[in-house]
Amino acid sequence: MASIKNLLQLCKGTQYFLQFSNNQKCLLSLAAVRQSSYLSSPPVAPREEYPEVEIVQNAPEWKYVERLMPQKIIPKPIEKPEYPSGWKPQTAASLPDLKYFVARTKNHMVPVYLHTTFRGQRRITVIRRIQGDIWELERELRVVVEKARNGKLCASRVNEMSGQIHFHGDYVDVIREYLKEKGF
Amino acid sequence: MAHLRESAEKALKMLRTLPRVQLSNIRPNPNSKKNTKRGRAQHSGDKHGAGNKGSGQRQNYMRLGYETGNNPFYLRFPYEPYYKGHHLRRQYPPISLLQLQVLLDTNRIDSKQPIDITTLCNSGLLRLQPASMEYGFQLTDEGIDRFKAKICIEVQHAKESVIAAIERNGGVIRTAYYDPRSLQAMVNPSKWFEKGVPIPKRLLPPQDAVEYYTSAKNRGYLADPEEISKERLVLAQKYGYELPRIEDDPDYEMLISQKDARQIFYGLEPGWVIGLKDKLIIKSKSLPEEQANREEKS
Structure with missing residues (x-):
């Protein structure tokens, strides 16, 4: 469905494609679209065509995002009474x-x-x-x-x-x- | 010996008058250069090492293993195709319980948070390559006797003994399936967020994995929770330990935290875009697919 939509958007952009008959449009929709290329990516449409979004600053869910960030430096081991794995801190x-x-x-x-x-x-x-x-x-x-x-x-x-x-x-x-x- | 001394003196004298060795006056050793030309006819033209007649002379060698009409040796015996479809099989790189315990002991993983692929990859000591058919980690039973941590962990495959080892310490284990695209986001979330791409929606497991992930014995994420609590008790009786009550645990909230079957990050829903620089979350009011479905209906 998405690929057909993109193709139609492409068609809007160029006069040449507008002259295509319905039959040829069907043929076009079967053709593979390489989304990875900037040439075939859909052009930016007006804001209304995109799904509605809500932009939240200081969202309560931000703590979950912070949890996903890796630590920048290797943390120092915490002193514990025992280490079951057999690892020992250097003394x-x-x-x-x-x-x-x-x-x-x-x-x-x-x-x-x-x-x-x-x-x-x-x-x-x-x-x-x-x-x-x-x-x-x-x-x-x-x-x-x-x-x-x-x-x-x-x-x-x-x-x-x-x-x-x-x-x-x-x-x-x-x-x-x-x-x-x-x-x- | 006089003549020797004389000749030595002569040579030294000559050296003094000769020019220095430099690029302009060095030449290759005698007989070190070969003539690259291959003469024809009377100009040393013979077989040139290719021999007389046959594929040697004509340079049209038979394909490897072909025995001019015989049943070839490499096809002569039947075999078991053990590796058939190996490039399509899902791989689960192992981590042992001992490795996990070391990570916990050296403070590389926080046991107060639920552990999943992201936590393991963020430790910087474990790697996962979803592009090479690696679909997550399997927890193996090496160091099972030394494992003493109470954790809430989500892996992709675990043996019964491993499940027992974790539940014995009052922990919780779930096995969950992630599709490669979701895995790519989980392996390095910050990179995914920087791309400005929405968090992907987790796909359901493929047909051959459904049975594993819906089974309560494997603690599958699609299994009935009541079945799982029953199986916990059954396993405790089988291995002969008293099941700690996680309801009375101070970390109860952490232990029961679970993702939705379509969710890949705790607390974040698919379709959201995370802005790391401005610390904002762009939440979609309705997913694009849902909207497309609605349009089709109307």
């Missing part, structure tokens, strides 16, 4: 005499990730955002990982420049839990 920042520090991400998460390569054949645990004595942290984490490996040696790599430690194998959960325990 180590206020501790004195820290040899090293692992910063949280912008989303307040512990920066431990799993990198998989060779179609999942090689799994590497990556710890990022390390500041301070990275070698000390590597020594401590090595003990944790080797315990998880039942005492077997583990391969690791330290990148002092970018503040990253890589461990061969998937030890994300073990390392994340350890860092959370330490307050990072």
Whole structure:
């Protein structure tokens, strides 16, 4: 129905279309109209042709609109007695005499990730955002990982420049839990 | 060794007199350039690697898999068309209860408000692409034992165990269908409002989804509310927990807030235009379709 209306509006605008017979008008209405183009969009009609509207300033429903707007910045987590998901806020920042520090991400998460390569054949645990004595942290984490490996040696790599430690194998959960325990 | 020293000195002497290496006097390594011309006849004209006779020489290769009249290998065996119509199937990207609990714990979602697709997408951590046949989220049961929040949530698909986990904590869950156009508005409402386009009217579910969304067991939005309250009790008995009375809850208003079957945003009706800059709402007194219907009748 709407497409026929638009076509008729187009016809009004041009003299050429007015000469069309009724038959041809029927044919025209079957033709596809590309609404996305500004050329085929209906021209602005007088105000009376549009449905009646009511313009409301300070509407009581505005609170529902505000609820739909996303937050501009990432909110800070609220302090709660317990966090059922296992997430913990960072507490180590206020501790004195820290040899090293692992910063949280912008989303307040512990920066431990799993990198998989060779179609999942090689799994590497990556710890990022390390500041301070990275070698000390590597020594401590090595003990944790080797315990998880039942005492077997583990391969690791330290990148002092970018503040990253890589461990061969998937030890994300073990390392994340350890860092959370330490307050990072 | 005297002659060696002499030749070295000679070379250094030559280097001193030679011009510097620059663009004007460098040339390619010897034998590094190939002649691009393909000679004909006596000018090295032979087969040029194309071989003698057949499709190799004429470069009219058979189509892939064609075995010159044999029953081709790729058609020889029957198969199950598992992926038939995959491009038409509705996709529901998963979110787990654990993910939801993390979002609530880290203050990315407010549990004091009803949660729907807009809330989840506005957290900035979840994405939905309605153009890629994604019709909303399904709530999965990962981390079901750790889930402790009391929420009012609306998803597009949820298992029975997930429904039980939410209702056990005194929450409310509904499954609802949204058509892709409505989803596009819900995924990024501010962008939709900036376009100056009216809020779309939610379409009814397609035929194959009607059964799911009218069933009280799935907490469908088209189900009878009385049936749903009965099913809540049945599920509580099945999973062996005491159903908290939401009527006595301080957040009762929030828990029972629900959208109309044609509504996509809480509190806002389809057909309204939202002016974000001037903070005004343009409400239609009657929808254009309704008016068209009236005209047709008269």
